[in-house]
Amino acid sequence: xxxxxxxxxxxxxxxxxxxxxxxxxxxxxxxxxxxxxxxxxxxxxxxxxxxxxxxxxxxxxxxxxxxxxxxxxxxx
Amino acid sequence: xxxxxxxxxxxxxxxxxxxxxxxxxxxxxxxxxxxxxxxxxxxxxxxxxxxxxxxxxxxxxxxxxxxxxxxxxxxxxxxxxxxxxxxxxxxxxxxxxxxxxxxxxxxxxxxxxxxxxxxxxxxxxxxxxxxxxxxxxxxxxxxxxxxxxxxxxxxxxxxxxx
Numbered sequence: 255x256x257x258x259x260x261x262x263x264x265x266x267x268x269x270x271x272x273x274x275x276x277x278x279x280x281x282x283x284x285x286x287x288x289x290x291x292x293x294x295x296x297x298x299x300x301x302x303x304x305x306x307x308x309x310x311x312x313x314x315x316x317x318x319x320x321x322x323x324x325x326x327x328x329x330x
Numbered sequence: 331x332x333x334x335x336x337x338x339x340x341x342x343x344x345x346x347x348x349x350x351x352x353x354x355x356x357x358x359x360x361x362x363x364x365x366x367x368x369x370x371x372x373x374x375x376x377x378x379x380x381x382x383x384x385x386x387x388x389x390x391x392x393x394x395x396x397x398x399x400x401x402x403x404x405x406x407x408x409x410x411x412x413x414x415x416x417x418x419x420x421x422x423x424x425x426x427x428x429x430x431x432x433x434x435x436x437x438x439x440x441x442x443x444x445x446x447x448x449x450x451x452x453x454x455x456x457x458x459x460x461x462x463x464x465x466x467x468x469x470x471x472x473x474x475x476x477x478x479x480x481x482x483x484x485x486x487x488x489x490x491x492x
Binding site for chain 1: 332333335336353354355356357358359360361362363364365367368374377379419420421422423424425427428430431432434437438441446447472473476477479480484485486487488489490491492
């Protein structure tokens with residue numbers, strides 16, 4: 255609906271199977287627990303890295319439905 | 331074809347909350363290529379983590395087995411101690427300690443200051459991620475949000491589910 259209105263979107267999901275059924279235009283897979291979509295609490299470096307990955311995907315993706323795996327790992 | 335894990339969660343929701351629940355499987359991928367560089371774009375934050383402002387907004391109805399299809403508009407200057415999480419289907423520990431992990435307002439303000447993005451849209455849109463009966467959300471809630479974003483010339487959005 256957003257895309258149809260001319261608004262490009264990127265979402266951050268924790269599992270690819272959710273993307274397989276919802277088919278977002280651009281998805282960053284950050285394999286974090288539920289309740290922590292962008293990373294560990296107060297881990298600024300990690301959260302900013304995830305955001306940068308998502309924004310890069312927003313800017314460069316050319317294939318609708320593209321999934322990219324984040325390089326960030328949950329350590330706690 | 332849904333994954334085994336999603337099949338199990340579908341069965342569990344049917345058993346415990348909504349016997350009619352089924353995952354919506356989208357057939358097509360919506361797509362708009364960005365119309366301008368990020369450094370000139372107004373970007374909005376949307377989340378399905380069920381975040382709301384406790385002093386001015388009613389909480390989402392987390393106990394409704396059919397889900398709560400409403401949304402909340404949260405200004406980016408809202409003091410963080412006024413925000414709460416209504417969604418009950420995940421641990422709140424991480425977000426209670428740091429809401430930036432779901433609504434990265436400070437991070438995006440920093441990106442704006444650095445010129446990496448044009449502007450952070452001043453309103454965050456929050457809704458619930460548990461909506462097994464999504465008709466009202468799709469037909470009423472989502473169009474209102476989209477209309478507001480479009481009206482204010484938002485170029486792009488980041489979505490963070492919980």
